[in-house]
Amino acid sequence: MKKFVSVCHIGAGRIGFTLEFDKKRLKPASHIGMWKKNKQVKLSGICEKKKIKKIFLKKIPKETNIYKNYIKMIKTEKPDIVSIATWKDTHFEITSKCIDLGIKIIVLEKPLANTLKQAKFLIKKIKKNNVKVLVNHRRRFDKEIIKLRKLIKSGIIGEIIQATSYYVYGILTTGTHLVDTLRMLLNDVAGDVQSVTGFKNKFGLYHPKDDENIDGVLTFKNNLKATIQSLNIKMYDNFDIYIYGTKGKILITGIGRSGLIYKIIKSPEHKGFDELDQKSKKMFGPKPRNQFGLLANNAIDCLLKKNVKPLCDDKDSFIDMMIIDALLKSSNQKNRTIKLKIKN
Numbered sequence: 001m002k003k004f005v006s007v008c009h010i011g012a013g014r015i016g017f018t019l020e021f022d023k024k025r026l027k028p029a030s031h032i033g034m035w036k037k038n039k040q041v042k043l044s045g046i047c048e049k050k051k052i053k054k055i056f057l058k059k060i061p062k063e064t065n066i067y068k069n070y071i072k073m074i075k076t077e078k079p080d081i082v083s084i085a086t087w088k089d090t091h092f093e094i095t096s097k098c099i100d101l102g103i104k105i106i107v108l109e110k111p112l113a114n115t116l117k118q119a120k121f122l123i124k125k126i127k128k129n130n131v132k133v134l135v136n137h138r139r140r141f142d143k144e145i146i147k148l149r150k151l152i153k154s155g156i157i158g159e160i161i162q163a164t165s166y167y168v169y170g171i172l173t174t175g176t177h178l179v180d181t182l183r184m185l186l187n188d189v190a191g192d193v194q195s196v197t198g199f200k201n202k203f204g205l206y207h208p209k210d211d212e213n214i215d216g217v218l219t220f221k222n223n224l225k226a227t228i229q230s231l232n233i234k235m236y237d238n239f240d241i242y243i244y245g246t247k248g249k250i251l252i253t254g255i256g257r258s259g260l261i262y263k264i265i266k267s268p269e270h271k272g273f274d275e276l277d278q279k280s281k282k283m284f285g286p287k288p289r290n291q292f293g294l295l296a297n298n299a300i301d302c303l304l305k306k307n308v309k310p311l312c313d314d315k316d317s318f319i320d321m322m323i324i325d326a327l328l329k330s331s332n333q334k335n336r337t338i339k340l341k342i343k344n
């Protein structure tokens with residue numbers, strides 16, 4: 001048996017590599033960082049189209065070969081795992097080619113593909129070739145958010161009756177993480193999203209050129225409604241999620257780092273009424289968790305253990321894409337409610 005797992009990485013931009021040099025971030029903070037830090041891994045190759053700056057080049061291990069062509073890299077290095085952190089419109093082509101080249105474990109930045117048609121094609125190809133694709137919706141790789149999902153299922157705040165949530169900077173760029181986290185947390189108790197209504201945000205909030213801020217309502221299978229609403233990243237970053245249950249409230253705040261629970265108390269002001277306590281109890285945070293570490297370990301386990309599945313896979317990313325596509329359509333069609341066909 002080989003002593004190490006051989007990994008090749010494609011795309012040494014921000015999430016691929018350079019966020020590793022953000023002094024404030026918990027490390028690893030990038031794909032290359034997570035592979036470098038993992039003791040089971042040999043980072044055999046890195047492929048980057050552009051010239052890698054000297055200051056970054058210095059931090060690449062000596063044993064790692066640098067390529068400009070990923071096909072050549074994969075043919076030469078024959079890695080066990082490939083990770084991809086290139087632009088979203090290249091994910092389809094590169095993932096598809098990696099499968100053709102015989103790669104069985106692929107770590108892919110979100111989204112799975114650029115269009116639903118491409119995503120459908122990829123899902124079939126992934127299944128046919130027995131490939132495991134891990135899509136990096138980072139909260140799926142957060143041990144505290146994973147624990148929270150179980151607590152919600154166990155009824156820690158009773159039956160879930162409302163959810164409200166916020167994001168910044170484009171429905172595709174960041175909204176997709178919010179949609180995915182809501183689905184992750186609520187699937188067990190509410191089923192999957194069955195219909196959506198989308199609204200263009202008209203407050204001139206900052207967003208990428210090709211990616212609008214859409215507000216919306218997601219209706220889950222059991223009729224639970226979750227709203228997603230956009231804010232302005234130029235004012236402040238935000239990823240707050242409020243979940244209301246029959247026995248209390250959970251607030252995920254601090255861009256997902258902290259979880260707070262609010263219990264029901266007797267009203268201090270109105271006789272005969274109960275209300276939510278203003279004081280919360282900490283469930284987790286504010287320290288960030290090692291999400292990249294769990295992503296790397298999950299990928300290695302997917303390679304070495306038959307029964308291990310990706311914590312976030314191609315189908316999850318496809319469903320997130322379907323929801324966002326429908327939100328955009330609805331916002332362009334006088335906010336009509338659009339039904340989705342997602343199997344639970």
Ligand SMILES: NC(=O)c1ccc[n+]([C@@H]2O[C@H](COP(=O)([O-])OP(=O)(O)OC[C@H]3O[C@@H](n4cnc5c(N)ncnc54)[C@H](O)[C@@H]3O)[C@@H](O)[C@H]2O)c1
Nearest residue numbers: 011012013014015016047048049050085086087088109110
């Ligand atoms: N999961 C997250 O939290 C998160 C955060 C940021 C970005 N992303 C996603 O990661 C992806 C990359 O975003 P980014 O901000 O790092 O972009 P970026 O532009 O900083 O980096 C992308 C890099 O890929 C390289 N590249 C593109 N095509 C290539 C090819 N064929 N071969 C080799 N290199 C190639 C580019 O030269 C560039 O350096 C996007 O899909 C984005 O949505 C995810």
